[in-house]
Amino acid sequence: MLNSLWATIAVTVITSAGSQESGDEVVRVYSLQRGVWTTPSTTVFLRYEMPGSVDSVDSLSVCYRIRLERFTEYNIHLSYAIGDKEANTLLFYNMATKMLAFVNNLQQNLSMERQLEMFPETWQHLCHILHQGRHDVYWQGQMFSQGQVSNPLELPLNGTLILGQEQDTLAGDFAPSQVLHGDIAQVSLWDRALTRGEVEDLASCRRAGRGNIFSLDSSAVEVSGDVPVAQVALQELCRTSPHYLVLPEKRSVPSSLTQCHLLNATMTVPNSSEDNSRLRTALVPFMSACSSTPWKLWLGVTDAKSEGVWANLNSGDIISYHNFVAPFPYGGTVENCAALFPDGTWGDAKCDLKKCGACELNPADFLHLRGLCFENDHETRFRVEGYYSGRPLFRGYYDLLILWDTKSAQWQLKTTSNRTLASYAPSDLEEYPLGARIWQVRSLLCGTHEGGSLLLSLSACTHHHFMCRSGHCIDHRYRCNLRKDCSDGSDEDDCGVVVEGEAYRRHLPPPGPMDSAPLRLVPRVTLMRITAVDTVNMAVTVDFQVQLKWTDSRLTFTHLENTRKVVMLTHEDSDKIWLPRYRFLNLRSGQVNLLQETIQVSTATSPQLPHYNAVKMDLVYPGANNPLTITQDYMASFACPFSFLSFPFNIQTCSIDLLLQPTYEGFVEISVSNQDVAFTGMQELAFFSVESTRYSPESGGGLLRIEFELHCYGGGMVLGLFIPSLLLLAASWASLFIRWEAFLERLIMSISTLLIFYLLRLTLMQSIPSSMIIKLIDIWFFFVIIILFINIHIHIFAKEEIKTDFASQNKPLFVRPAGGAVVIVSDSAKSTPMKVLHLYRGIILPAVVIVFNIAFWLTIIILR
Ligand SMILES: *[C@@H]1O[C@H](CO)[C@@H](O)[C@H](O)[C@H]1NC(C)=O
Numbered sequence: 001m002l003n004s005l006w007a008t009i010a011v012t013v014i015t016s017a018g019s020q021e022s023g024d025e026v027v028r029v030y031s032l033q034r035g036v037w038t039t040p041s042t043t044v045f046l047r048y049e050m051p052g053s054v055d056s057v058d059s060l061s062v063c064y065r066i067r068l069e070r071f072t073e074y075n076i077h078l079s080y081a082i083g084d085k086e087a088n089t090l091l092f093y094n095m096a097t098k099m100l101a102f103v104n105n106l107q108q109n110l111s112m113e114r115q116l117e118m119f120p121e122t123w124q125h126l127c128h129i130l131h132q133g134r135h136d137v138y139w140q141g142q143m144f145s146q147g148q149v150s151n152p153l154e155l156p157l158n159g160t161l162i163l164g165q166e167q168d169t170l171a172g173d174f175a176p177s178q179v180l181h182g183d184i185a186q187v188s189l190w191d192r193a194l195t196r197g198e199v200e201d202l203a204s205c206r207r208a209g210r211g212n213i214f215s216l217d218s219s220a221v222e223v224s225g226d227v228p229v230a231q232v233a234l235q236e237l238c239r240t241s242p243h244y245l246v247l248p249e250k251r252s253v254p255s256s257l258t259q260c261h262l263l264n265a266t267m268t269v270p271n272s273s274e275d276n277s278r279l280r281t282a283l284v285p286f287m288s289a290c291s292s293t294p295w296k297l298w299l300g301v302t303d304a305k306s307e308g309v310w311a312n313l314n315s316g317d318i319i320s321y322h323n324f325v326a327p328f329p330y331g332g333t334v335e336n337c338a339a340l341f342p343d344g345t346w347g348d349a350k351c352d353l354k355k356c357g358a359c360e361l362n363p364a365d366f367l368h369l370r371g372l373c374f375e376n377d378h379e380t381r382f383r384v385e386g387y388y389s390g391r392p393l394f395r396g397y398y399d400l401l402i403l404w405d406t407k408s409a410q411w412q413l414k415t416t417s418n419r420t421l422a423s424y425a426p427s428d429l430e431e432y433p434l435g436a437r438i439w440q441v442r443s444l445l446c447g448t449h450e451g452g453s454l455l456l457s458l459s460a461c462t463h464h465h466f467m468c469r470s471g472h473c474i475d476h477r478y479r480c481n482l483r484k485d486c487s488d489g490s491d492e493d494d495c496g497v498v499v500e501g502e503a504y505r506r507h508l509p510p511p512g513p514m515d516s517a518p519l520r521l522v523p524r525v526t527l528m529r530i531t532a533v534d535t536v537n538m539a540v541t542v543d544f545q546v547q548l549k550w551t552d553s554r555l556t557f558t559h560l561e562n563t564r565k566v567v568m569l570t571h572e573d574s575d576k577i578w579l580p581r582y583r584f585l586n587l588r589s590g591q592v593n594l595l596q597e598t599i600q601v602s603t604a605t606s607p608q609l610p611h612y613n614a615v616k617m618d619l620v621y622p623g624a625n626n627p628l629t630i631t632q633d634y635m636a637s638f639a640c641p642f643s644f645l646s647f648p649f650n651i652q653t654c655s656i657d658l659l660l661q662p663t664y665e666g667f668v669e670i671s672v673s674n675q676d677v678a679f680t681g682m683q684e685l686a687f688f689s690v691e692s693t694r695y696s697p698e699s700g701g702g703l704l705r706i707e708f709e710l711h712c713y714g715g716g717m718v719l720g721l722f723i724p725s726l727l728l729l730a731a732s733w734a735s736l737f738i739r740w741e742a743f744l745e746r747l748i749m750s751i752s753t754l755l756i757f758y759l760l761r762l763t764l765m766q767s768i769p770s771s772m773i774i775k776l777i778d779i780w781f782f783f784v785i786i787i788l789f790i791n792i793h794i795h796i797f798a799k800e801e802i803k804t805d806f807a808s809q810n811k812p813l814f815v816r817p818a819g820g821a822v823v824i825v826s827d828s829a830k831s832t833p834m835k836v837l838h839l840y841r842g843i844i845l846p847a848v849v850i851v852f853n854i855a856f857w858l859t860i861i862i863l864r
């Protein structure tokens with residue numbers, strides 16, 4: 001509509017300042033350097049010489065409205081110079097979405113974090129108010145940024161004002177990268193500070209607001225170059241009306257909907273008769289291309305859900321406006337979609353028929369072209385605007401175009417200066433170059449020579465999404481989650497986790513946290529089972545697991561996000577990276593069985609967004625924040641020097657000694673600060689219990705010594721050996737108290753105790769480690785056997801002595817027992833042998849047994 005205005009309305013009326021201050025004013029809109037193929041020119045601008053008579057001002061308000069067609073490096077809004085050296089007296093411009101300004105030749109410190117939400121073909125209203133040392137910037141009527149300027153301002157008003165170019169000297173030295181491509185209107189300068197309310201009125205088109213120093217609508221502006229000017233009702237500048245794009249290929253309704261979606265747009269649903277006629281106007285050029293029937297253009301409405309109730313296909317909402325004219329709709333449940341007739345009325349039809357579609361574009365929505373070498377994110381932006389060769393034209397925010405070339409049947413990536421950079425020949429001619437496609441390079445492009453190919457992608461997906469090959473966006477967490485989420489399944493392709501750089505060398509250990517510090521491996525050892533304790537060969541067989549955790553800051557990972565669980569590396573991945581290597585020092589037969597090995601990344605922290613030029617849109621997880629873990633399950637026999645001296649009350653300390661490869665020395669170390677070691681198996685074995693699993697204090701550097709104690713069960717032996725042998729001793733002792741005449745009974749009894757003890761010993765010997773080393777238990781056996789033997793001999797010798805004694809009675813006798821103490825036995829009571837016997841059974845034997853026991857158990861306690 002505006003286009004036609006520019007073409008037809010000649011500027012005849014110059015409204016004088018202040019004559020009209022109401023909403024139905026008209027303003028002049030100057031169009032600078034517009035057009036698809038326009039190359040920036042330094043000769044297109046507006047110029048105004050300030051009358052020198054005005055003195056310097058100490059307050060100034062500058063307001064204007066601009067609409068960019070495309071961006072350049074510097075989008076100059078306004079430049080005011082008072083001399084060659086003072087060419088930046090005032091300079092207002094934007095770079096991408098940053099607002100920038102110079103006042104009195106000084107770069108202004110505007111709040112840089114704030115971004116202008118500036119989209120092509122949308123009007124932006126800006127005001128700079130310089131007053132009392134402050135520089136307030138209003139954008140769309142709202143405070144945007146506050147800065148400072150020198151106070152007093154002292155700005156002479158005898159310089160040159162240039163719109164659309166930047167003066168490097170007074171009214172000269174223009175550069176092609178410092179131009180305005182687009183429209184400018186309502187430029188006004190006041191020598192006072194506008195109030196917030198005045199700014200709001202201007203921004204919302206309530207007042208045209210003509211400045212008392214300068215107004216683009218009333219001052220005599222000198223036009224250089226081809227600058228169309230149009231008189232436009234002020235209200236037009238604040239009106240937003242839907243932007244329709246006809247898709248001039250034939251598609252079914254679902255497929256049209258998908259295309260609109262891929263174009264970051266919705267399928268058109270006119271909301272008023274005005275919208276409807278605009279859509280009809282948009283259809284006119286494609287009338288014959290769209291369909292041979294009167295049903296030309298699909299609308300985004302359906303009554304599939306509930307017959308007769310028409311709903312918006314994009315949102316599902318029931319529509320309030322329709323333009324069906326009887327007899328339509330007439331298709332009942334068979335025809336559930338609606339199409340536009342050439343006269344603008346609607347008719348229903350079957351949804352799978354092929355017709356043109358139409359999308360409704362929002363100026364704030366855009367696509368990203370990825371895979372090139374742009375210098376900032378803003379340059380990746382593309383929008384669909386207008387047509388070229390009868391098909392939609394994709395226009396970059398800067399100077400790139402993607403257009404359909406009918407002759408070669410290719411989509412071409414071109415510059416606005418008509419240089420072809422790359423081309424893509426679709427297999428299906430109806431296809432748009434959306435999603436990931438391989439393009440043929442036609443002239444040197446981002447380091448790829450002519451004839452080479454480049455993978456480029458064009459889609460609406462932001463960094464926060466993953467782009468399916470088709471151009472659909474899905475959340476990162478659906479990537480590589482073992483489910484097909486893209487309709488083409490591309491979310492499950494390329495699911496390797498490890499990304500190693502060019503400079504990665506897998507034989508080199510990763511650097512430590514600080515450059516000079518060695519890498520620290522954090523161990524975690526689990527002893528799962530002690531399957532055998534071989535006391536004869538002095539070895540223990542253990543099932544155990546060694547886990548080592550480290551970080552490799554040279555790596556990055558992808559696809560960690562889809563699961564909260566750990567991510568196992570595949571063989572392909574683990575073959576790419578450095579893994580810690582170690583060996584065991586005290587293996588018994590030199591053999592170790594590695595049962596299982598897994599390498600994992602167990603966290604997914606600090607994801608980084610993909611680079612704006614990256615076609616592969618995966619989150620990247622730095623290796624420094626996401627440690628790797630290698631877990632190895634082993635079964636192995638370890639030598640363990642057993643000491644049986646205090647058997648069966650001994651405690652054995654066995655160990656598993658693990659040593660890192662000696663070449664790591666100084667580069668890799670084991671950190672044993674945490675005692676992350678445990679025994680998880682059955683603690684009670686046949687003869688031992690497993691206790692106090694720990695890292696030995698000798699661990700550190702490259703050595704990790706895992707110690708555990710085997711406590712031999714003394715209790716069983718006490719019940720099975722010590723108590724029975726004490727009972728046998730008691731029985732043998734008791735035999736000494738039997739009547740002297742019953743010699744045979746005494747003998748049998750004492751001999752049986754010896755035999756029983758011998759049997760007991762025989763059975764126990766099998767469970768006692770056999771070695772030639774003298775054990776305390778051997779001393780016990782020896783002692784008990786000696787005592788039992790002595791008792792038998794006492795019985796035998798006593799018998800002989802008593803016999804002879806009965807023959808020669810009344811002979812006094814002195815006895816010297818072994819201790820050397822002389823005991824005089826009264827000859828009147830009993831015979832001498834009897835006295836010896838009494839002494840032996842009453843004192844000597846019990847004393848010897850007690851003393852031996854005390855000594856024996858004390859030794860055991862001390863040895864333990
Ligand atoms: C356009 O893309 C952006 C970013 O992906 C999205 O937020 C927005 O909803 C899309 N708009 C439409 C109309 O699909």
Ligand SMILES: *[C@@H]1O[C@H](CO)[C@@H](O)[C@H](O)[C@H]1NC(C)=O
Pocket residue numbers: 037418
């Ligand atoms: C662009 O260049 C091609 C050939 O190089 C030419 O045919 C075409 O007319 C040019 N287009 C414009 C708009 O200059």
